[in-house]
Amino acid sequence: MVSTSTPPKRFPENEYVYIEDVESMEQYRPGGYHLVSIGDKLQDRYRVVHKLGHGGYSTTWLAREERSQKLVAIKVGTAKSNPYEVNVLSALATPAQDTTPRERYGRDTMPSILDRFDIKGRNGIHPCYVMAPGQASVSEALEASDSVMFELDVARALVAQLALAVAFIHSRGMVHGDIHLGNVLLKLAPEVDQLSDEQLYDKYGWPTMQPVVRFDGQELPPGIPTHGTVPVWLGKPSDEVRLPEAKILLIDFGEAFEPARKEKYVSHTPLCTRPPEAHFEPSKALSFPSDVWSLACAIWSILGQRPLFDPWLANIDDLTRWQVDAFGILPPEWWLLWEDRGKWFDDNGVPLENREGVFSLGDRFRFSTQEPRQKEGMGVFEQDEEEALLAMLQSMLTYKPGDRSTASEVLDSEWMRKWAMPAHEKIP
Template sequence: MSCSSSSASDEDEEGIDSYRKGGYHAVRIGDPFNRGRYIAQRKLGWGQFSTVWLAYDTQSSNYVALKIQKSATQFAQAALHEIEVLSVIVNGDPSNTKCVVRLIDHFKHSGPNGQHQCMVLEFLGDSLLRLIKHNRYKGLHLNKVREICKCILIGLDYLHRELGLIHTDLKPENILLFSTIDPAKDPVKSGLSPILERPEGNLNGGSTMNIIEKKLKSRAKRAVAKISGGRTSMGGPTQKPERNLDGVDLRCKVVDFGNACWNAKPFAEEIQTRQYRAPEVILRSGYSYSTDMWSFACTAFELATGDMLFAPKGSQSFCEDEDHLALMMELLGKMPRKIATGGARSKDLFDRHGDLKRIRRLKYWPLNRLLIDRYKFSDDEAREFSDFLCPLLEFAPEKRPTAQQCLQHPWINHTVSTNVSMKNKGVAMEKLEKGVSSLHMRVGK
């Protein structure tokens, strides 16, 4: 979950059953926290571990994001880990230039369901996922993608090189813009006065009793959309596609460190959200900073095209992991045998020759051709963007460039010349010929 996002989750509400001993804390608009310093304004979102609220900091006169963890022991421990990580992050960035979310405060709050660990984070805007949706999945102009990618890379370089941290769950949802896409949703720009006390008669405003009503409304909307045969989208079907984002501040920060780990102490074998998961994680062959770089490449592609790079699905014949690996090989060529057979799960997925056991028919389509044919990139745009992405999608994790190296890449700095020498052009094309599409229906499934 985007822990300091200005937008509520697009999924169903968290459910009234989760408000019990060990679960969520029921927040009401106007509720005070930490001896009255923070006043709840409205709910921003929720996740499996916590709910997040917009709050007003009466001490600094700023709006903040208040993350309230479930009270059960395992959730409290997870919160303490995140607080530890966020404290290291903020202490190492006194100038606030590293493009990573800042922890402002943390405390415990007692309620009917137990004692809840709370984190106060700087209030940020919409997630990159919301930006992609706002743009109607059309893909952003490459200059805008470049601007966003630079911020993400600054954040990753800081986490990896200076702090020794792996994020482990990098994706558009966990990268937030500095401000909201719609100024009317910004608590400062909208001009609304902060709520400083509980509104009269607000027994459950914005909290548990509203959940059932919101859930029913959400289901009703989906039912109407299904009957009409249409797909719901932001602003309704009559809204024009938002392709000119010139008024939107595209500076952004990396957020959500609930699953982050120290490179020297990885604590979970299965990390990363499925679509952004690196091959070494699937194969259980160990992971390091380069795992984040794989997720970054997937995110950059999604920003530029509006589509996920990998969207695997299981079937009766093969599992989701096998489909995921097949999609990767369709994009990048056959996985080197040493890598395919070198993980703890390799024997379940590959034969001794390094071929998938249950998916034999692969259809290859180079990445640069995909960008040209499907997404209408120019030849130069496709070549240059692919030259940036392909090294990040190396099957061998140690061969992927670091965030620091990516920041020096010509594509990021927009110094790529279309009149490169024939020698360099030949090298670039040789790399690109290894790539294929993962966004088509594979023959023989």
């Protein structure tokens, strides 16, 4: 009988069968990940009870601090990881003199480093730092929801906090460099700390382990986990998030930089939220306006059902034509640099006759935000709010970085003052 089952995917560099949502086993090598298992005790103080996730340079674990019995998140870096991110967070946590309420709100969205230490293991010395855990990213909460939206006041409050976070970072001379909804966490509800391990497992599920298998069928070498641990889901769908729970943390400062001290020319922000100067002016250093562009894209995704520009299968030419449709012709020097402009536009930036899929910013707001909100009964924006919101977003999505609103100016905009900040102030 001929088997119709599909063999596991294998890439030439892979030795181990892929496990969904689990880090690459090939990276458990000198300079790479440190082997952590459920039940391990780190620093003779933190008992690992679940896994929260992984990145290219770390794994993150939910642990019980045995003195206080509180839950914490521990990020265990690879041996080659740079401690730069934790140094940035420590600097941002340092109180400044004469702080304003706006700055205090902004600091509340920063992860606090509760402890830091190193672990010496088979693969090297691994920097570790301890933070308060989040429940899930905003992007994960949206993906888990049938409506793919937040209630209107919840969305307004989340946007206000994210803008406060970016303005705070900028006030400290820092650019985040990677603003997107995967890097915005919803804070974990305080009552979760009161759960015992057994109650935690009853509510969120026991750790799920998948056996690690080599493609060649041989035994696992020393230092490779016998099982991959699948991350736990501590969140809830976006449409179930209520205003008292709408509190965020802005995370992942691995791309952060200080323009006054270090020039940076390459943006690693996802393509559809990447500022256009990263493509059209690659020889000019990025700065604070690059965050403002990405912030505008994140705001759009929080408020509606669809991102401003669809990330699926998009390339730089797709993105540029959508931007020209929405915001108008590029600056002259950028326009001439765009070799494929003639496929979609005449020399004056007017869409070619009979071209389909030409959407202005207002069109996109209608079909990605207003219509889905009305259909799902999630609240719509009245005309005066819509006009104020689009005016704010247009000021943030100006092509030339120097013409864009600053993060502070965004907070002073009419929409922020009349709609977003009042929603934020309702949070207990």
